Amino acid sequence: xxxLILKDVCKIYYKNKKPVEAVKSLNLKCRDGEFVAxxxxxxxxxxxxxxxxxxxxxxxxxxxxxxDRRINDLHPKDRNIGxxxxxxxxxxxxxxxxxxxxxxxxxxxxxxxIKEEIHKIAELLDITDLLDMKPAALxxxxxxxxxIARALIRRPEVLLLDEPLSHLDGKxxxxxxxxxxxxxxxxxxxxxxxxxDQLEAMALADRIxxxxxxxxxxFGTPLEVFNNPVNEFVAGFxxxxxxxxxxxxxxxxxxxxxxxxxxxxxxxxxxxxxxxFVKEGEKYRFGIRPTDITVCREDxxxxxxxxxxxxxxxxxxxxxxxxxxxxxxxxxxxxxIFHFKYGDEIKLKFNPERIHIFDCKTGQRIEKALQMT
Amino acid sequence: xxxNKVVSLLKDLGLLLYAMFALFPLVWLVIISFKHDREMFxxxxxxxxxxxxxxxxxxxxxxxxxxxxxxxxSVGAIILSIVVGVPAAYALARFDFKGKESIAFTFLxxxxxxxxxxxxxxxxxxxxxxxxxxxxxxxxxxxxxSLPLMIWILRGYFEDISVEMEHAxxxxxxxWWQVFIKMIIPLIKPGLVASSLLSFIFVWNNFTFSLLLxxxxxxxxxxxxxxxxSSDTVHYGQMAAAVLISSLPIIILALAIQKHLVRGLSMxxxxx
Numbered sequence: 001x002x003x004l005i006l007k008d009v010c011k012i013y014y015k016n017k018k019p020v021e022a023v024k025s026l027n028l029k030c031r032d033g034e035f036v037a038x039x040x041x042x043x044x045x046x047x048x049x050x051x052x053x054x055x056x057x058x059x060x061x062x063x064x065x066x067x068d069r070r071i072n073d074l075h076p077k078d079r080n081i082g083x084x085x086x087x088x089x090x091x092x093x094x095x096x097x098x099x100x101x102x103x104x105x106x107x108x109x110x111x112x113x114i115k116e117e118i119h120k121i122a123e124l125l126d127i128t129d130l131l132d133m134k135p136a137a138l139x140x141x142x143x144x145x146x147x148i149a150r151a152l153i154r155r156p157e158v159l160l161l162d163e164p165l166s167h168l169d170g171k172x173x174x175x176x177x178x179x180x181x182x183x184x185x186x187x188x189x190x191x192x193x194x195x196x197d198q199l200e201a202m203a204l205a206d207r208i209x210x211x212x213x214x215x216x217x218x219f220g221t222p223l224e225v226f227n228n229p230v231n232e233f234v235a236g237f238x239x240x241x242x243x244x245x246x247x248x249x250x251x252x253x254x255x256x257x258x259x260x261x262x263x264x265x266x267x268x269x270x271x272x273x274x275x276x277f278v279k280e281g282e283k284y285r286f287g288i289r290p291t292d293i294t295v296c297r298e299d300x301x302x303x304x305x306x307x308x309x310x311x312x313x314x315x316x317x318x319x320x321x322x323x324x325x326x327x328x329x330x331x332x333x334x335x336x337i338f339h340f341k342y343g344d345e346i347k348l349k350f351n352p353e354r355i356h357i358f359d360c361k362t363g364q365r366i367e368k369a370l371q372m373t
Numbered sequence: 374x375x376x377n378k379v380v381s382l383l384k385d386l387g388l389l390l391y392a393m394f395a396l397f398p399l400v401w402l403v404i405i406s407f408k409h410d411r412e413m414f415x416x417x418x419x420x421x422x423x424x425x426x427x428x429x430x431x432x433x434x435x436x437x438x439x440x441x442x443x444x445x446x447s448v449g450a451i452i453l454s455i456v457v458g459v460p461a462a463y464a465l466a467r468f469d470f471k472g473k474e475s476i477a478f479t480f481l482x483x484x485x486x487x488x489x490x491x492x493x494x495x496x497x498x499x500x501x502x503x504x505x506x507x508x509x510x511x512x513x514x515x516x517x518x519s520l521p522l523m524i525w526i527l528r529g530y531f532e533d534i535s536v537e538m539e540h541a542x543x544x545x546x547x548x549w550w551q552v553f554i555k556m557i558i559p560l561i562k563p564g565l566v567a568s569s570l571l572s573f574i575f576v577w578n579n580f581t582f583s584l585l586l587x588x589x590x591x592x593x594x595x596x597x598x599x600x601x602x603s604s605d606t607v608h609y610g611q612m613a614a615a616v617l618i619s620s621l622p623i624i625i626l627a628l629a630i631q632k633h634l635v636r637g638l639s640m641x642x643x644x645x
Binding site for chain 1: 535537538540541542543544545546547556559560
């Protein structure tokens with residue numbers, strides 16, 4: 001067990017002789033025993049990063065350390081990592097037992113010890129009954145367990161999981177997610193998971209590294225990235241349904257600074273804490289999570305009065321969608337169940353503590369954008 | 374119930390008719406091979422069987438020589454195509470390089486032109502470089518027949534094997550060679566068996582190349598058939614016996630690996 005450090009790691013591919021920067025100067029420090037998620041849309045460089053840590057991909061520049069060992073030039077088998085592949089990559093001609101033991105056999109460990117280790121791991125992952133079967137006879141969830149068992153039997157210092165749940169469906173996926181979390185608390189091994197599913201990352205990880213187009217956007221605990229997204233990308237990527245983000249202009253009305261949408265549908269007094277960052281006449285991106293909007297009763301003061309476009313009742317919560325203008329839809333999630341139908345009039349109130357304002361050009365959170373200039 | 378029985382009976386009858394149609398040449402061959410030259414044209418099914426044809430075939434020992442020659446060049450060509458074709462198919466399936474598809478297509482194009490079209494220039498070249506009428510010369514030209522088949526069948530098999538499996542094995546500490554022998558070869562085995570057998574059949578029965586690029590020192594059975602045509606008569610009986618004997622290896626091989634053959638040609642290696 002050890003910490004994992006990525007220092008200025010870059011990866012440049014050549015596609016048709018043109019350089020493509022897959023990973024740009026990535027710095028990441030995972031603490032010993034920490035569960036870290038690399039989260040991002042497909043093609044953002046997260047899998048490449050994982051493969052560089054595993055040694056399946058060359059590092060163009062920068063260094064990777066496990067503990068104090070620099071592993072850049074080590075052969076994959078000497079890095080002391082375990083990797084669970086996305087599509088399981090089990091060896092079809094071998095039984096589950098031999099699949100798991102494959103690595104130990106390569107190390108020429110005595111057969112008796114191999115047997116002990118395999119049974120220990122198999123018990124941990126609840127696959128003891130499957131040991132004599134061939135991979136073709138297993139279900140997706142079982143294959144993934146074997147895959148993880150094979151990664152764990154090496155007693156890795158760092159466990160790497162490459163989209164471990166993406167090929168599983170519905171219930172199995174939920175179950176496996178809980179099991180992975182449980183497994184992590186049990187073995188307490190530094191673990192990196194690559195995923196494009198923000199829910200997975202939020203549920204599993206101690207800290208999440210959000211990557212877009214090869215650049216690390218934010219690295220923080222699930223709560224940090226949820227409550228204080230540093231830029232519009234993170235804000236939009238984390239949370240389901242996604243944060244409502246739309247254009248506003250800051251205007252002065254009766255001596256009070258307001259955010260206003262172009263069609264004046266929404267007018268919102270700029271909260272105290274933002275006043276010193278907001279300039280009159282400037283355009284901003286205004287973000288608010290669907291859960292931070294409440295449906296008002298009768299004569300409460302409200303932020304927006306409009307008509308319902310779509311109403312979804314999901315039983316435990318209901319979702320209301322409102323058309324702001326041609327491009328934007330405002331979503332509201334309420335745990336209180338209402339009964340609306342298309343065209344009903346509705347009054348909504350935004351929670352002023354929970355709004356996010358981003359710079360129109362850079363997409364940075366305005367507090368941050370100003371600090372940087 | 375009743376109509377079902379009738380249908381299945383009709384089906385059997387149809388199959389029987391087809392089997393008779395398909396196997397008749399073979400039956401005809403067997404009959405002729407036991408006939409004396411005298412009776413060749415004046416009887417059909419009723420004759421006094423004789424082993425003379427076979428006796429003549431084996432007494433001189435010549436035919437055994439042709440048979441061995443055919444075996445040497447065919448097996449040689451198949452081994453050469455396996456040695457060249459397996460890595461070539463692997464490269465075409467795994468690596469991205471310039472002109473990959475063009476190269477793959479070039480291999481396939483070897484099979485486009487009829488043999489008779491290319492045999493003349495090859496004949497001239499072979500005479501110049503001394504490959505004419507040698508084992509190696511025939512092996513070399515036969516692998517042109519078998520290699521494309523091998524490459525194109527095996528390429529599909531390699532593409533079906535996930536690259537991640539190879540990566541996993543590398544992480545497990547095995548060298549590429551060990552992975553290749555332990556993992557990949559077992560997975561492509563059905564394809565390898567099927568393509569080898571098919572190529573073997575093509576090569577074994579090849580006539581054009583054997584006739585025009587060899588014939589004195591190295592003589593295959595197909596060419597040897599011509600020797601039973603003499604100036605005054607055609608020894609149909611001996612020819613039939615020779616044909617039967619030379620088709621035996623193929624029949625035996627095909628029966629022995631029938632299971633692999635069907636599986637190998639009808640499905641990919643690692644699905645699911």
